Amino acid sequence: MSKYRTHTCAELRQGDVGETVRLSGWIHSVRDHGGVIFIDLRDHYGITQVVVDPECVFYQELERWRVETVVCFEGKVVGRTEATVNSKLRTGEIEVIATAMEILGSADQIPFQVAKEEQIPEALRLKYRFLDLRREKLHNNLILRSKVIAAIRTHLWNKGFQEFQTPILTASSPEGARDYLVPSRLHPGKFYALPQAPQQFKQLLMVAGFDRYFQIAPCFRDEDARADRSPGEFYQLDLEMSFVTQDDVFTVIEDLFDDIFAEFSRKKVDKAPFPRIPYFEAMRRFGTDKPDLRNPLEMIDVTEIFRDSDFKAFAEVVARGGVVRAIRAPGVSEKSRKFFDDMIKFAQSVGAKGMAYIIWSGEGEKSPIAKFLSPAALAQLKTAGKIATGDALFFLADKEKTVINIGGSVIAELGRQLELIDPNVFKFCWVVDFPMFEPDEETGKIGFSHNPFSMPQGGMDALENKNPLDVLAYQYDIVCNGVELSSGAIRNHRPEIMYKAFEIAGYDRSVVDDKFGGMINAFRLGAPPHGGIAPGVDRIVMLLADEPNIREVIAFPFNQQAQDLMMNAPSEASARQLRELHLQIVMQKHQKDSGKTE
Numbered sequence: 001m002s003k004y005r006t007h008t009c010a011e012l013r014q015g016d017v018g019e020t021v022r023l024s025g026w027i028h029s030v031r032d033h034g035g036v037i038f039i040d041l042r043d044h045y046g047i048t049q050v051v052v053d054p055e056c057v058f059y060q061e062l063e064r065w066r067v068e069t070v071v072c073f074e075g076k077v078v079g080r081t082e083a084t085v086n087s088k089l090r091t092g093e094i095e096v097i098a099t100a101m102e103i104l105g106s107a108d109q110i111p112f113q114v115a116k117e118e119q120i121p122e123a124l125r126l127k128y129r130f131l132d133l134r135r136e137k138l139h140n141n142l143i144l145r146s147k148v149i150a151a152i153r154t155h156l157w158n159k160g161f162q163e164f165q166t167p168i169l170t171a172s173s174p175e176g177a178r179d180y181l182v183p184s185r186l187h188p189g190k191f192y193a194l195p196q197a198p199q200q201f202k203q204l205l206m207v208a209g210f211d212r213y214f215q216i217a218p219c220f221r222d223e224d225a226r227a228d229r230s231p232g233e234f235y236q237l238d239l240e241m242s243f244v245t246q247d248d249v250f251t252v253i254e255d256l257f258d259d260i261f262a263e264f265s266r267k268k269v270d271k272a273p274f275p276r277i278p279y280f281e282a283m284r285r286f287g288t289d290k291p292d293l294r295n296p297l298e299m300i301d302v303t304e305i306f307r308d309s310d311f312k313a314f315a316e317v318v319a320r321g322g323v324v325r326a327i328r329a330p331g332v333s334e335k336s337r338k339f340f341d342d343m344i345k346f347a348q349s350v351g352a353k354g355m356a357y358i359i360w361s362g363e364g365e366k367s368p369i370a371k372f373l374s375p376a377a378l379a380q381l382k383t384a385g386k387i388a389t390g391d392a393l394f395f396l397a398d399k400e401k402t403v404i405n406i407g408g409s410v411i412a413e414l415g416r417q418l419e420l421i422d423p424n425v426f427k428f429c430w431v432v433d434f435p436m437f438e439p440d441e442e443t444g445k446i447g448f449s450h451n452p453f454s455m456p457q458g459g460m461d462a463l464e465n466k467n468p469l470d471v472l473a474y475q476y477d478i479v480c481n482g483v484e485l486s487s488g489a490i491r492n493h494r495p496e497i498m499y500k501a502f503e504i505a506g507y508d509r510s511v512v513d514d515k516f517g518g519m520i521n522a523f524r525l526g527a528p529p530h531g532g533i534a535p536g537v538d539r540i541v542m543l544l545a546d547e548p549n550i551r552e553v554i555a556f557p558f559n560q561q562a563q564d565l566m567m568n569a570p571s572e573a574s575a576r577q578l579r580e581l582h583l584q585i586v587m588q589k590h591q592k593d594s595g596k597t598e
Contacts, residue, residue: 002022004022004024004072004104005022005023005024005072006021006022006023007021007022007023008023008043008044008045008046009023009025009041009042009043009045009046009047009048009091010043010045010046010047010048010090010091011045011046011091012048012077012091012094012096013091013093013094014079014093014094016077016094017077017078017079017094018076018077018078019076019077020074020075020076020077020099021074021075021076021077021096022072022073022074023041023043023048023050023072023073023075023096024043024070024071024072024073024104025041025042025043025048025070025071026041026042026043026067026068026069026070026071026114026134027039027040027041027042027065027066027067027068027069027070027071027107028040028041028042028047028067028114028115029067029115030062030065030067035054036051036052036053036054037051037052037059037062038050038051038052038095039051039052040115041071041073042134044139046089046090046091047089047091048089048091048094048095048096049086049089049091049095049096050073050075050095050096050098051075051095051096051097051098052098052101053097053098056098056099056101058100058101061101061103064106065103066106066107066108066109066110067107067110067113067114067115068107068110068114068131068134069103069105069106069107070103070104070105070106070107071101071102071103071104072101072102072104073096073098073100073101074098074099074100074101075096075097075098075099075100076096076097076099077094077095077096078094078095078096078097079093079094080092080093080094080095110131111124111128111131112124112125112128112131114131114134114135117135117136117137120132122551122559123559123565126557126559126564126565126566127565127566128566129555129556129566130566133555137552138552140545141541141545141547141552141553142553142555144264144541144544144545144553145537145541145553147264148260148264148537148540148541148544149216149537151259151260151263151264152216152237152256152260152537153216155255155256155259155260156212156214156239156256159212159252159255160211160212161212161213161214161239162210162212162213162214163213163214163215164205164210164213164215165215166195166198166201166202166205166215166217167195167201168194168195168218169182169192169194170192170193170194170195170201171192171193171515172191172193173193173195173196173199173200173515177196177221177222177223178221178222178223179193179194179196179220179221179222180193180194180220180221180222180232181193181194182194183581183582183583184581185580185581185582188582189582194220195217195218195219195220196219196220196221197217197219197236197238197534198215198217198219198238199451199453200453200516200518200519202215202238202239202240202532203240203453203491203493203519203530204518204519204522205240206240206241206242206527206528206530207493207522207523207525207526207527207528210242211241211242211243212240212241212242213238213239213240213241214237214238214239214240215237215238216235216236216237216238216537217235217236217237217238217534218233218234218235219233219234219235219236220232220233221233221234222562224560225558225559225560225561225562227548227549227550228483228539228542228550229550230538230550230551230554230557230558231558231560231561231562232558232562233558234536234537234538235536235537235538236486236534236535236536236537237486237534237535237536237537237540238532238534239252239253239488239532239533239534240530240531240532241530241531241532242528242529242530243528243529243530244490244529244530244531245490245531246432246474246476246490246531248531249476249488249490249531249532249533250273250274250430250476251272253478253486253533253535254272254273254274254428255272257269257272257428257478257480258271258272260540260544261426261544264544265426265543265544267424267425267426268424268425268426269425269426270425270426270427270428274428274429274430274478275293275428275429275430276429276430276432277291277429277430277431277432278431278432278433279431279432279433279434279435280433280435282431283404284299284301284404285298285299286298286299286408286411287299287404287405287406287407287408287409287410287411288408288482289431289434289477289479289484290431290477290479290482290483290484291429291431291479291482292412292415292421292427292479292481292482293427293428293429293481294415294420294421294422294425294427294481294482295411295412295415295420295421295482296420297327297328297329297411297414297415297420298327298411299325299326299327299403299404299407299411300325300326300327300328300384300385300393301323301324301325302324302325302326302380302381302384302385302395303318303322303323303324303325305324305377305380305381305384306318306324306377306397307319309372309373309374309377310372310373310374311356311369311372311373312372313397314356314395314397317397317398318397321399322397322398322399322400322403323397323398323399323400323403324395324396324397324403325395325396325397325403325404325407326381326384326385326393326394326395327393327394327395327396327407327410327411327414328385328386328387328391328392328393329357329391329392329393329394329414329418330388330390330391330418330420331390331391331418332359332390332391332392332418333359333360333361333362333366333389333390333391333392334390339417340357340392343355343357343394343410343413343414343417344357346409346410346413347394347396347406347409347410350405350406350409350410351402351405351406352396352398352406353398355394355395355396355410356368356369356394356395356397357369357392357393357394357395358370358378358381358392358393358395359391359392360382360387360388360389360390360391360392361389361390362389362390365378369395381393394410394414396410412482425481426480426481426543427480427481428478428479428480429478429479430476430477430478430479431476431477431478431479432475432476433457433472433473433475434449434450434454434472434473434475434476434477435449435469435471435472435473436448436449436454436456436457436468436471436472436473436475436501437449437468437469437471437504437505438469439469445506446468446469446504446505446506447505447506448501448505449473449475450473450475450487450489451473451475451487451489452501452502452505453489453491453492453498454473454474454475454489454490454491454492455473455474455489455490455491455492455493455497455531456471456472456473456474456492456497456501457471457472457473457474458471458472459494459497460494460496460497460500463497463500463501463504464500468504473489474489474490474531475487475488475489476488476489476533478533478535480543481543483539483542483543484539485535485536485539485540485543486533486534486535486536487533487534488531488532488533488534489531489532489533490529490530490531491529491530491531491532493523493527493528493529493530494523494527495520495523495524498512498516498520498523499512538550538553538554541553573585
């Protein structure tokens, strides 16, 4: 017999009745039934009920126990009566009559309950994360994460991928977020950067002749927290393949997601091939490059209908080069005036000056603006919006970019308010044809829109002969239920095309040679066409676990201020550490009144 256990707390069944067993685990809960003590003993695998009779020699020691004390019990397995069977437990047909007990790890009074799924302040949960992880839901989320990663590995190994690890200490790279810098002791005044992604290294593996690479890669970005993004570090499934087109990458990911989402979720899953939506179309229709296709609402361009209308507020916007977009709201004619007023307030809260609407009821059009529109214009709007009796159209008018941003938020809010979003499905799509370049809003200068290493569609000819703002890239995102799971691209592997792309973005050859010398030199020595993608592991598990916050699927996350409350990080460095690193801390003092920095 093992010193600590012969079985786990999820293992015993009716067939084990009569056996003497040894179980170890945490005291999950204690119930006193007329002197007989019933204990739910919990380990990683499950719960078994242990019964302690008042005649036991260790019975008096129960007074010293607290829940979450770690205990080893020895005893005999007996069957429960039909009336006392607990169908909620896998071990619910048996219980263990304790004959011996040993305390393996005593527990002080715990700061919150483990046995109950109750609301607990997040700061307290993160400070005692090891205790929080004992709670059933969070514990199961982490088990799910482990299983998902194992399934991903198995799937990719079976598809001919090789797993390699890339450096953690590397050089700074323009990935779009702030780097975490690590000072060098051996090279005073110089710094390593923690990788925002293994971008250059995975491309170099392709140049080195490894045909299919993957890695469950840690990535580090000094950025603010969101519900679907953890500050500090995250993990992504990093993929790269040689001699592939965009379609080849899509096939691999669609096949992987078909398997993973079908295996680990009971929700209905879209089957491949997933819809492909060009970036500009996604922005025009949905107001976002992360469309939630569960929501049937989208924006309709009705600019021309208002161009010469008597509704001057909109006509003047159109005359100044603005646009008017409409969003259909089905079956809302019976809604109260408060519903429409609340939607207008919501639109204003996300930047709109206002929002108009027209309702098509059985009695005709109802709207504060209907009197300014001709019967022909109203008929055109009804046709454009595919309006049925009981529907309404909401209208936004402003500069196109402003309308797109506000419209995306209104679509999402209407979808929630009208309960149009099916929570029991996963709907995927690819967003493709991202612009290669974009103007800086403040300076107007041309810069990279997304990944600077993407291959421009049309290659060198497009860079030399097209307006840079018209050049599209082989850049793509995969989106599920409005959550961006990944960005990817077919890479720019031709040195001359890379130099030209960076020249358009304002960088001369010396900058490319200095910042990306390792990669550009490798491309000069024979680089295959290659491309890849990097789905976020945390976000995949968040969707599969049906959790609204990514911290619920990460073992030890930071809080929203990028702090680890349990390990007290970040913390101050000692004077000795600073001397060894040739560093001196100079704190900036902010004057509240003037806003100046001393």
